[in-house]
Amino acid sequence: ILLQSRLRSYLKRNDLTMSTLPNPNNITFSDDLPPFLEYQGQDSFFGGSPPLSQAVGYIVVLGFGALFSVITTCLVMMEKYFGSGKEITSESFNTAGRMIKTGLTASVIVSQWTWAATLLQSSNVAWAYGVSGPFWYASGATIQVLLFGVLAISLKKVAPSAHTVCEIVNARWGRTAHKTFLFFSFAANIIVTSMLLLGGAATVEALTGVDYRLASFLIPWGVILYTASGGLKATFLASYIHTVIIFAVLITMIFVVYVKVYSSDQIYAFLDQTVSYTQEDCEFIFSSGDKSFYEKGTYACGPVSGNNSGSYLTMLSADGLMFGIINIVGNFGTVFVDQSYWQSAIAARPSSAARGYLLGGICWFAIPFSLATSLGLASTALQLPITASEAGAGLVPPAVATHLLGDSGAVLILVMLFMAIVSTGSAESIAVSSLVAYDIYREYFNPDATGAQILKVSRIVIVVFGLFMGCFSLALFEIGLNLGWVYLFMGVVIGSAVAPLWFMMTWKGASGTGAVIAAWSGLVLALTAWLVAAQIQSGEITVATLGSNEVMLTGNLVAIFTSAIIHVVYSMFIDKTDYDFSELDKNITLVEQDMSGLGAEQQDPEELDKAYKWISRRGYVLTLLLIFIWPLASVPAGKFTESYFAFWVLIAIAWGFGAAIVITVLPLLESQDEILTVLGGMFGACCGKKKDSTEEEEVPLSKEVGDEEDVVKKVDEEGEVEVVAEA
Numbered sequence: 001i002l003l004q005s006r007l008r009s010y011l012k013r014n015d016l017t018m019s020t021l022p023n024p025n026n027i028t029f030s031d032d033l034p035p036f037l038e039y040q041g042q043d044s045f046f047g048g049s050p051p052l053s054q055a056v057g058y059i060v061v062l063g064f065g066a067l068f069s070v071i072t073t074c075l076v077m078m079e080k081y082f083g084s085g086k087e088i089t090s091e092s093f094n095t096a097g098r099m100i101k102t103g104l105t106a107s108v109i110v111s112q113w114t115w116a117a118t119l120l121q122s123s124n125v126a127w128a129y130g131v132s133g134p135f136w137y138a139s140g141a142t143i144q145v146l147l148f149g150v151l152a153i154s155l156k157k158v159a160p161s162a163h164t165v166c167e168i169v170n171a172r173w174g175r176t177a178h179k180t181f182l183f184f185s186f187a188a189n190i191i192v193t194s195m196l197l198l199g200g201a202a203t204v205e206a207l208t209g210v211d212y213r214l215a216s217f218l219i220p221w222g223v224i225l226y227t228a229s230g231g232l233k234a235t236f237l238a239s240y241i242h243t244v245i246i247f248a249v250l251i252t253m254i255f256v257v258y259v260k261v262y263s264s265d266q267i268y269a270f271l272d273q274t275v276s277y278t279q280e281d282c283e284f285i286f287s288s289g290d291k292s293f294y295e296k297g298t299y300a301c302g303p304v305s306g307n308n309s310g311s312y313l314t315m316l317s318a319d320g321l322m323f324g325i326i327n328i329v330g331n332f333g334t335v336f337v338d339q340s341y342w343q344s345a346i347a348a349r350p351s352s353a354a355r356g357y358l359l360g361g362i363c364w365f366a367i368p369f370s371l372a373t374s375l376g377l378a379s380t381a382l383q384l385p386i387t388a389s390e391a392g393a394g395l396v397p398p399a400v401a402t403h404l405l406g407d408s409g410a411v412l413i414l415v416m417l418f419m420a421i422v423s424t425g426s427a428e429s430i431a432v433s434s435l436v437a438y439d440i441y442r443e444y445f446n447p448d449a450t451g452a453q454i455l456k457v458s459r460i461v462i463v464v465f466g467l468f469m470g471c472f473s474l475a476l477f478e479i480g481l482n483l484g485w486v487y488l489f490m491g492v493v494i495g496s497a498v499a500p501l502w503f504m505m506t507w508k509g510a511s512g513t514g515a516v517i518a519a520w521s522g523l524v525l526a527l528t529a530w531l532v533a534a535q536i537q538s539g540e541i542t543v544a545t546l547g548s549n550e551v552m553l554t555g556n557l558v559a560i561f562t563s564a565i566i567h568v569v570y571s572m573f574i575d576k577t578d579y580d581f582s583e584l585d586k587n588i589t590l591v592e593q594d595m596s597g598l599g600a601e602q603q604d605p606e607e608l609d610k611a612y613k614w615i616s617r618r619g620y621v622l623t624l625l626l627i628f629i630w631p632l633a634s635v636p637a638g639k640f641t642e643s644y645f646a647f648w649v650l651i652a653i654a655w656g657f658g659a660a661i662v663i664t665v666l667p668l669l670e671s672q673d674e675i676l677t678v679l680g681g682m683f684g685a686c687c688g689k690k691k692d693s694t695e696e697e698e699v700p701l702s703k704e705v706g707d708e709e710d711v712v713k714k715v716d717e718e719g720e721v722e723v724v725a726e727a
Contacts, residue, residue, distance in 0.1 A: 039385045041288035045399040046390060050209040051410045057208025060414050061218045068422065069225035072238040078678050103666030104236060105348045105356025109145060110364045110663055111239035111423040112340055114246060115192065116199030117487050119413075119420055120394025122368035124484055126376025127300060127391045129320035130271070130312025131640065131648065134372035136324030139626035142365045143328070144335035146622050149357030149615040151336070152345035154505040156353055157608045158581040161588045165342040165501065166439040171587035172504060172579065173512030180516045181337075182439055184497035186432070188337040190472065191490045193428045193465075197473035199483040200421045202393040207402075207410045216473045219418075220466035223425040227462050236347070240667055242423035247660035249416040250371055253397075254656050256404055257374040262381075264649040268642050270381035271312045275303045286385065298388050300380040308638055312380055313645055315634040322549045328627070329556040330491025332498045339431035350608055354615035359666075362622075363659035370656035373649065375400040392484040425466075433461040480543050488552040492530050495559030496522025500567050507571075508579045514570030522563030530555030 039045070100108070118141075125133030159168045166185055170178035200219050201212040210218075258264055277285065282301035286294035294301065303310025306318035335341050348356050375397045379386055386399050398417075401409030437457045442449045449457075476486065500515035531541060533554040538545035545551065571577070637644050668675070 042385045043286070043288070043293045044387045044390060045385050045402075046206045046395060050205075050207055051402050051407055052208045052414070054209045056411065056414070057204050057210035057215070058218075060208075060411075060418055061204060061210070061215060062221070064415070064418055065219075065221055065223070065225065065422065068238055068241070071241070075237050078682065100236060100344075100347045100349060100352065100356075101667075101670045102352040102355045102359065103663075103668075103670045104240060105344065105352050106360035106363060107240045107243050107663050107667050108236050108344050108347075108427075109341075109357060109360025110367070111243045111246075112344065112427040113141070113145060113335075113360070113364050113424075114243070114367055114420045115424050116196050116203075116394065116417060116420055117483055118368050119246075119371060119397060119417055120199045120203065121484055121487050122372040123376035123379065123396040123400075124391045124394060125320070125323055126372040127379050127386065127396050129317045129323065130304060130307060130314065130380070131373070131377065131645075132307075132315045132317040132320030133323065134369050134376060134652075135315065135631070136320055136327055137372065138365045138367075138369035139630070140324045140327030141331045141368070142361045143623040143626055144331050145341075145357055145361035145364065146619040148335050148341055148345070149354050149361075149619055150612070151342075151502070151505050152348065152353040152357055153350070153608060153612045153615055155342070155345050156350040157605075157612065158505070158584045159588060160350075161585050161590055162342075162346060163438045163588075164339055164434050165337075166339075166435060167588055168584070169501075169504065170439070170443065171584055173515060177512045177516050178439065178443070180519055181497060181501070182435065184337050184494050184519065185339050185435055188334055188490075188494050189339065189428050189432050189435075190469070191486065191493065192334055192338060193425060193469045194473055194476055195483055195486050195490075196421045196425055196428075197469060198476060198481070198486060199394040200417060201473065201477075202483065203395060203398055203414065203417050206390075206393075206395050207398055207414050212477060213474055216477075217467075217470040219421055220425060220470055223422050223429055224463055224466040227426045227429045238426060239423045242419040244664050245419045246367065246416055247656075247663060249412050250367060251656055251660050252412065253401065254370055254374045254653055256409075257378050257400075258649055258653060261404055262378070264646040265642055267377060267381045267649075268313065268640075268645045270383075271377065274300060274380055274383055275310050275312060277302050285383070299385065300383060311639045312377065313640040314638060315631055316638060319549055322553055326488055326491065326549065326553050326556050329495055329560050330488065332560060333491050333494035336501050337494045337497045338428075339435055340427040343427075343431055343434060350611065354611045358615060358618055358622075359662070363663045365626075366652075366655040366659035370652040371397070373652040378404075389482075392482045394483045429462045429465055430458075432465045433458040436461045485543070485547045488547065488549075489555075492526045492552070492555035492559055493523065495556055496520075496526060496563035498560055499564035503567060503571070508581060509571050509577055510567065510579070511571040511575035511577055513575050514567045517570060518563045518567035521566050522559050525562050526555045526559035529558040 118137075122134055122137040125137055127133075155162065155168070159171065162168050162171075164185075166178055166182050169181045197216050197219060201215040204210050204215040204219075205212040258267070279296070279302065282296075282299070283292040283294045285301060286292060286299055296302070304312055304317070307320070308314040308316035345353055345357075379391075379396045379400050382400070382403065384399055384403055386396060390396075390399070398410060398413045401413045403409070405412070437454045441457045442454065446453065497519050500510070500518055503510035504515065530546065530551060533551040534541050534545040534548070537548065537550060640648065
């Protein structure tokens with residue numbers, strides 16, 4: 001009854017012979033052997049009919065989109081009528097009042113940074129490289145958020161009135177640089193949204209049978225509705241709900257894999273067994289009748305090339321390390337060049353920006369690390385018939401969840417994925433709308449644009465961008481690109497903009513001309529190196545040869561390092577400058593006279609300096625820990641022992657549960673006063689009480705930029721002006 005190769009392994013592992021073989025009826029798949037017989041003769045996991053009906057797909061894609069649109073719109077309206085009582089202006093639409101607290105800032109960072117790739121690609125690299133994959137995905141994409149906290153405080157110090165990163169570029173370096181970095185910012189937004197739709201549409205089709213082309217158009221609508229309605233604040237509120245749901249599914253999957261169904265010791269034994277098979281064994285396992293469909297690299301079977309002892313249970317993985325470097329370089333681009341992260345920094349109150357980014361980065365680490373350590377490693381341990389193309393499309397988590405929990409598991413992964421797509425998608429939509437409204441419409445077409453006009457343009461752009469991305473993702477599908485390919489490629493395109501933007505906020509000697517030359521030169525050199533590397537390695541240039549790890553690594557490294565070198569050399573030896581950062585904010589003007597988050601208390605230089613030192617020390621130390629100390633400490637272990645792997649899994653479980661608790665509870669605790677105010681207002685309205693008309697309304701503040709000084713003035717009811725603060 002048992003396959004020949006499995007039987008040999010089972011006998012050896014349990015010190016048995018044929019004469020002492022127990023009754024086959026007493027051997028259960030979950031306890032003694034991976035569930036290979038269940039899929040015998042199946043050449044792919046999702047090759048047959050999808051586990052869920054199309055109706056479920058439409059309910060999730062359309063129903064959840066409509067549901068969250070209603071929920072977030074209601075929350076914004078409740079806060080407006082029963083809380084602050086403020087109208088939605090263009091400033092509040094694009095900056096959320098610049099007063100977001102630490103917990104919600106962290107939640108938003110987690111939500112924005114949790115792409116479809118975070119859930120899908122992280123498990124793909126676990127399927128391919130073993131334990132090193134989840135670690136390098138998590139650490140290689142966490143340090144950027146930690147270090148961006150330094151830029152967030154720098155922004156609060158030198159450009160607190162800014163709406164977009166390109167607005168800051170224009171204020172310091174002028175229009176040529178402005179147009180250059182507009183290109184890179186739009187490229188970042190388009191690449192990130194492409195990955196959302198590529199991974200999302202492929203998973204929706206695999207799980208429900210809904211055509212990926214239709215899914216590509218339907219998915220953005222859930223984002224469009226509530227983002228266009230409530231702006232950045234609606235995005236933040238929705239992001240909190242999405243993050244809570246993502247963590248709920250995350251801890252469910254961790255519990256199922258390592259507590260309910262298996263243990264770390266069983267997964268360890270199964271992973272050991274997977275790499276013990278010879279070529280002949282693998283051909284026998286992946287066969288139907290007398291015909292084998294096994295090809296090396298197509299399925300997880302046999303030793304892992306480039307790994308210590310050919311094992312999945314080691315950090316000594318050449319390909320894993322290579323992926324880690326690509327991941328680090330590429331994700332610097334998608335954080336530092338992506339307007340959505342600058343927008344979150346703009347929205348946060350100064351005292352919360354540093355802590356919010358640090359806490360968000362630490363909590364986000366748990367999502368790819370814990371999820372891929374459970375679902376990703378389980379996929380190879382159980383030897384599910386997942387093909388390399390399915391893994392590249394991000395179908396490892398839904399395959400394992402479907403196997404373990406049936407239709408319920410498929411639904412959970414689908415919901416989790418949809419939460420990631422709409423949360424990041426809404427952030428990208430509002431980011432693009434801000435860039436178009438402030439950096440194109442207001443800068444080049446209507447310098448005297450009113451708040452109402454900015455608001456109208458922002459909402460129109462959100463709708464148009466959603467439709468455009470549906471078409472663009474279809475084009476990528478037709479070309480033959482998948483989630484994994486685009487993920488590795490992103491650093492080649494936008495990596496050259498990273499160093500100039502960092503220098504813009506931290507180095508007074510950074511040249512604007514040098515920034516433009518560095519960004520464009522880095523892009524050209526990166527694309528050239530990428531193409532040449534593919535030709536040298538494979539002798540031809542195709543989508544497949546361009547997507548190899550070595551070729552992508554070459555392009556990513558050339559992009560970020562040549563740009564940095566060119567900018568530094570040009571600034572130090574050709575175009576020396578000594579910029580006065582105190583002049584930067586004077587070149588940025590507000591549309592409406594809304595100074596919330598810009599008062600003297602929020603702009604205290606001493607407090608900002610303390611915050612800068614606080615985030616700098618912790619950001620650099622944690623970066624050093626995640627990129628060097630932790631992986632180097634794992635090197636002496638070589639191939640993990642059973643106890644070492646158990647400790648590794650324990651860290652993943654504890655981190656996942658701890659992050660879930662913090663990210664769920666902290667925003668509620670910090671916002672309890674606002675929540676109680678809204679609930680009290682609702683209760684009063686239900687009881688027929690009206691708001692006292694004699695209540696003193698909030699005094700509007702305005703900012704005026706003069707030739708010699710900035711002053712903040714208070715306008716009373718008679719129109720008299722009183723200076724209340726001087727910059």
